[in-house]
Amino acid sequence: AAGVIQSPRHLIKEKRETATLKCYPIPRHDTVYWYQQGPGQDPQFLISFYEKMQSDKGSIPDRFSAQQFSDYHSELNMSSLELGDSALYFCASSATEKRPYEQYFGPGTRLTVT
Amino acid sequence: AQKITQTQPGMFVQEKEAVTLDCTYDTSDQSYGLFWYKQPSSGEMIFLIYQGSYDEQNATEGRYSLNFQKARKSANLVISASQLGDSAMYFCAMREVGSSNTGKLIFGQGTTLQVKP
Numbered sequence: 001a002a003g004v005i006q007s008p009r010h011l012i013k014e015k016r017e018t019a020t021l022k023c024y025p026i027p028r029h030d031t032v033y034w035y036q037q038g039p040g041q042d043p044q045f046l047i048s049f050y051e052k053m054q055s056d057k058g059s060i061p062d063r064f065s066a067q068q069f070s071d072y073h074s075e076l077n078m079s080s081l082e083l084g085d086s087a088l089y090f091c092a093s094s095a096t097e098k099r100p101y102e103q104y105f106g107p108g109t110r111l112t113v114t
Numbered sequence: 115a116q117k118i119t120q121t122q123p124g125m126f127v128q129e130k131e132a133v134t135l136d137c138t139y140d141t142s143d144q145s146y147g148l149f150w151y152k153q154p155s156s157g158e159m160i161f162l163i164y165q166g167s168y169d170e171q172n173a174t175e176g177r178y179s180l181n182f183q184k185a186r187k188s189a190n191l192v193i194s195a196s197q198l199g200d201s202a203m204y205f206c207a208m209r210e211v212g213s214s215n216t217g218k219l220i221f222g223q224g225t226t227l228q229v230k231p
Contacts, residue, residue, distance in 0.1 A: 033218060042205060042221035043159070056218055088157055092219075101147045101166065101209060103219060105159035 002026050004106035006091050012112045013081050021076040021109045025093030031055070032074045033103060034066060035090040043090060049074060050096070081113045116141045116210050120222035127196045128230050134181070135191040135225045137206030143167075147209035148189040149219065150180065154202040162204075165189055196229045203227075 005024040013019050025032050031050045035043040045058035049068035060066075063081075068074040078085060088110050092103040117140040127133035139148065150162040165173045165180045173180040181190040193200055203224045209217040 035219075042223055043219070045218040045220070048218060058218060090159060092159075101149075101164055101217070102161055103149075104161065105151075107158045110157070 004091055004093050004104055006089075006106035006109050008109060009107060010110050010112075012114065014114055015081055015083065017081050017113075019078045019081060019111060021078070021089055021091075021111070023074045023076070023091030023093075023106060025072055025074070025091070026095075026104055029072070029093035029095045029104075031094045031096060032068055032072070033092040033094075034060075034074070034076050035092065035105075037088040037090065037108075038084075039087070046076070078111075083113050086111060086113045116143070116146075116208055116220050118206050118208050118220055118222035120206055120225050122225045123223070124226045124228070126228050126230060127193075129198060130195055132192060132194045133196055133227065135193070135204050135206075135227065137189045137191065137222060139187050139189060139206075139208050141187075141208065141210075143210075147217070148180070148182070149207040149209065150178070150189075150191045151205045151207060151221075152200075152202045153205060153224070159205075163191070193227075198229050198231060201227060201229045 007022045033048045034046040037043040046060040048056045052068045066076045088108045090108045092105045094103045119138045146167045148165045152160040163175045163178045165182045177194045179192045206222040207219040
């Protein structure tokens with residue numbers, strides 16, 4: 001079965017650089033979520049999109065922005081990177097028309113800021 | 115505000131034995147969902163089991179079962195017949211339903227499970 005795809009899997013950036021993380025949800029899933037998991041921490045919700053519109057926003061810094069495109073893939077753009085942005089970034093998707101409760105996670109993008 | 119609490123930072127279990135991972139939650143919502151995810155050292159988040167607040171029976175998925183006690187606001191994960199591959203971090207999470215129909219997840223702090231041969 002198709003799963004959530006995230007790219008790149010690993011990313012190394014320097015402080016003050018920008019990064020773009022991509023997420024391809026499971027086909028026919030209409031909701032995408034982004035989570036950030038710092039070292040040794042639990043995942044924290046950043047932002048979500050339902051049918052390409054932003055549906056909820058969590059503790060996402062103003063330096064970050066995200067969008068969902070017409071083909072349902074989503075991108076998380078991160079600017080002026082800081083050391084504290086080093087984390088594992090997950091994208092998850094779900095389908096509200098059936099089993100609206102399960103969120104399927106991608107493998108994550110591990111971002112290291114040096 | 116909704117909150118998930120996992121009070122066991124680390125647990126050990128002997129291979130083939132059962133283990134219970136604790137999870138308590140706090141919410142004022144009547145409708146909510148509770149999840150357990152497994153995170154191996156490789157980092158991916160693997161969905162294990164789901165319990166809806168209105169589900170009358172405890173959820174089961176293979177060797178995983180969820181001991182749901184609504185009045186006590188607990189949703190403990192029971193893993194039967196532990197295997198070495200069960201060694202991982204386990205997160206309890208709650209689905210928070212906002213003004214939209216989508217529901218972000220709120221996670222507990224996690225419990226690291228180590229299965230001993």
